[in-house]
Amino acid sequence: MNTPRQITTLRAAAVISSTIIGVGILSFPRYMAIAGGSSAPFVAFCGIVISFITFWLLASLCRRFPREPLFVFSRRLLGGPLAFVFTLLIFLIFTLLTGLTLRQFGDVATTVLYKKTPIEATIFLMLLICQLSARRSIIKFSYIHFFYLPLIIGPTVLITLISMRNIDLLNLQPVLTMPSVSFWRGAREASYLFQSSFVIILLVPYMQKPKQAVRAGALGIAVAGLLYLLIVIASVGLFGSEETKLLIYPTLESARSAAVGEGFLERLDALFIVLWVISVYTTVYTTYYLAAVLLQNLCNFQDQRSTSTVLLPLVFITAMLPSNVFETYTWSLTLGNVSLVVLTGYVALLWALFLFRRFRKKGASG
Amino acid sequence: MKLIRRFLLTIAVLIMSSLLLAGCWDQVEIEDRALVLGLSIDAASPEQAAQEEKVTHLNEDSLPKEFITVTAQIAVPGRVPLGPGSGSSSGGSKTSPVWVVTVVGHTLDDAMNNLQQQIADPRYLVHLRVIIISEEIARGRMGELNDYLRRNPEIRRRTWLLVSEGKASVFMDVDPPLQRVPTLYILSMMEKAVITGKFPRDFLGTFWSADSKWGQSAYLPYVALRNKENILINGLAYFSGNQMVNTTKPLEIGAFMAVQGIDPGGYSTLFTTKNMGIVMIKTNRRFTKVSSTIQNGKPCLVYELFLEGDLEEHFDSKQPVNSSAALHEIELEFNQQAQGVVSALIRHTQVDHSDIFGMGEIIRARHPQYWKQHIHEKKDWEEIYGGIQVEAKLHMHLRRVGLKDR
Missing domain, CATH: 3.30.300.210 (Nutrient germinant receptor protein C, domain 3)
Structure with a gap:
């Protein structure tokens, strides 16, 4: 394969960060508060560690095959039919994930922003933008992420820090808690938000230094993880864990109650929502792109441009399927569970086969 | 051929852009909004309760027997003075910058729907800054109030919620000389009380957080009217288990x-x-x-x-x-x-x-x-x-x- 290696490590990290920061930031503190009460940040931290471990498994495998995308070498390791089944499964996961993410976006937009705009219009426009930009090559894809990331992180951190001025440290104590069933469930749910770091499989073949795939991911996950941690600390510290459990979008509430001076600069939530729309775009863009590339591999097409068009109605229908807000959330959590099993299982299987082959090769030569 | 293709492409682009550049779907001009600046909530007397309109329900039997009256201060577009010094333009006749409307309902949302049925412009609570409830409401019906206010995305956590000694609706009629809009006067009074150390920063959001916490009980500012015009911060109204139980003296603040x-x-x-x-x-x-x-x-x-x-x-x-x-x-x-x-x-x-x-x-x-x-x-x-x-x-x-x- 003669591919231009243009993606730097930093840019790969930016792609992963901006992918992870997405629709989940609004409701994330609620899940953590339900799981851990005042030690919600600790739960979130454990979730970040879990997701880093799963990412490390994936990226260190990709590193061994710096020239081929996952689909190609998995075909060699697993054999054609089995690899096809797994690719199909992962394609379905990312199509559904895209649809459900868009639906969550539409729900928030309709609740707090556009009360009269039909949710179909909000979702379709976002989808259309993603589809149009998903026609671009992976290099441009990484540039788009790299461009938006500072715009997402900078102001979000600023608003969160402003709202943190009024936090009560008592709300965050005790910091540690004995891990219980609900604790691990929370940590697992936190790791779902990081699942789209799977995008590294697209980047590795184009990276300048494919050996640094793990490092790029570590940086990306660390930046996004820190932001998530900050958001949890701000919400739980500001409202207390009991109040956070009551709020459907705690992060939005903390942005709404942030103010500079005595009412001098208020209503930062408007700015926050704008940034959040951008962060949703980058997230949906990645999952959409992944789904398009997976479909292209399934059909053996030249590139993902035609498949990205085919995908559009499919994703739109998925987004329209849940009948209410709660269904969207339960479906997303179920999907998170399924993809945790499928993705980790797939990578573990590939690892096992890879090690087995290497062992046999050694045995044959020796 | 090439010309036709280019022409068709241009048409397609124009159609697409008409979809994307059409502007905001939810646009409502500011003159067409009824901006509610302040609300007061009282328990309704039986005579007032009889005037309740059938806007959200037809059958009364299964609903709570108590009624509330809600008095809203709505900003009249063009008459709310922007900034200081534009006083002489309206001449000698003193036109009020706000319109005070009173409605009756079973719950706050019911009353707000009755209100909407009576006024032309859609009501907006985005600029709501002060809510005053009477002691009677605070002692009995906080649950439904909290639910509606928490649920409504227009309500901000930096709104002030005050408990009044006696009727709350009289606070909507005060005309203090320091500010031209009455609720803005109440607002600036509370803000200045915070700055000068007369009162803790106890917004609606702070009240809710304390109300939710297991190890803390909530409190609200307790205000009273003196000489028809003056608003006195009369102490803390403190709560136990979602209901107001007692008040303190001002020094105890x-x-x-x-x-x-x-x-x-x-x-x-x-x-x-x-x-x-x-x-x-x-x-x-x-x-x-x-x-x-x-x-x-x-x-x-x-x-x-x-x-x-x-x-x-x-x-x-x-x-x-x-x-x-x-x-x-x-x-x-x-x-x-x-x-x-x-x-x-x-x-x-x-x-x-x-x-x-x-x-x-x-x-x-x-x-x-x-x-x-x-x-x-x-x-x-x-x-x-x-x-x-x-x-x-x-x-x-x-x-x-x-x-x-x-």
Whole structure:
């Protein structure tokens, strides 16, 4: 394969960060508060560690095959039919994930922003933008992420820090808690938000230094993880864990109650929502792109441009399927569970086969 | 051929852009909005209840029998003065910048729907800054109010919620000379009270957080009307288990803020000393240290209050205040007397099972073992709070005495 290696490590990290920061930031503190009460940040931290471990498994495998995308070498390791089944499964996961993410976006937009705009219009426009930009090559894809990331992180951190001025440290104590069933469930749910770091499989073949795939991911996950941690600390510290459990979008509430001076600069939530729309775009863009590339591999097409068009109605229908807000959330959590099993299982299987082959090769030569 | 293709492409682009550049779907001009600036909520009398409209329901039987009246202050577009100094433009006739509308309903949302049925423009609560509820509402019907206000995305957590002595609707009619819009006057009054240390920063959001916490009870500003025009901050209205139980005196706000260590200090204390006559001391800064222990299976808290203040008044005495020793004598006397005020406040709240100080939160944070064992819901702590041992030690430090030497 003669591919231009243009993606730097930093840019790969930016792609992963901006992918992870997405629709989940609004409701994330609620899940953590339900799981851990005042030690919600600790739960979130454990979730970040879990997701880093799963990412490390994936990226260190990709590193061994710096020239081929996952689909190609998995075909060699697993054999054609089995690899096809797994690719199909992962394609379905990312199509559904895209649809459900868009639906969550539409729900928030309709609740707090556009009360009269039909949710179909909000979702379709976002989808259309993603589809149009998903026609671009992976290099441009990484540039788009790299461009938006500072715009997402900078102001979000600023608003969160402003709202943190009024936090009560008592709300965050005790910091540690004995891990219980609900604790691990929370940590697992936190790791779902990081699942789209799977995008590294697209980047590795184009990276300048494919050996640094793990490092790029570590940086990306660390930046996004820190932001998530900050958001949890701000919400739980500001409202207390009991109040956070009551709020459907705690992060939005903390942005709404942030103010500079005595009412001098208020209503930062408007700015926050704008940034959040951008962060949703980058997230949906990645999952959409992944789904398009997976479909292209399934059909053996030249590139993902035609498949990205085919995908559009499919994703739109998925987004329209849940009948209410709660269904969207339960479906997303179920999907998170399924993809945790499928993705980790797939990578573990590939690892096992890879090690087995290497062992046999050694045995044959020796 | 090429020309046709280019033409078709242009048409397609134009159609696409007409979809994307059409502007905002939800656009409503500001003149077409009924912006509600302030709300007051009262329990309705039977005569008022009879006027209730059938907007959200037809059958009354299964609904609660109590009614509320809601009085809304709606900004009249073009008449709300923007910035100072434009007063003469309206001439001599004094046109009110707000329109006061009163409606009746079973619940707040029911009343808001009745309101909408009566006014032309769609109502918006985005600029709602002050909600005043009467004591009767605060004592009985907070649950439904909190639910509606929390659910509504237009309500902000920085709104002030006040409890009024007597009827709340009269606050919507006051016409104070300091501000042209009545609710904005109430708003600026509360904001300035926070800046000058007269009242803690107790927004609606703060109230909700305290209401949700298991180890803390909520409180709200308690206001009263004097001479038809003046609004007095009359104390704290404190809650126990989602319902208001009692109020404090204004000076006890100062005692409360001292226990919480909220800066800046704003209250002055007038008292008679043994040898120094009558003195007035103004508190400027407050700082508090809390230590907690579990003794014999019961929580035990010690508050150490460090205050800094000035001597403001001194009369009725031959003894001059001109030495460090004299100041020290006053300090000790203050500590003793103010400790009585603080302890009395704590005892009152204990009797009412209302932990407005958040002592339970301190126990939860520092003694999680005890907390897990004994507290399973908010009510548990409020029960225990009535019997715990709390000690307050005051340390006043007088710095200055003003411009008079003796």
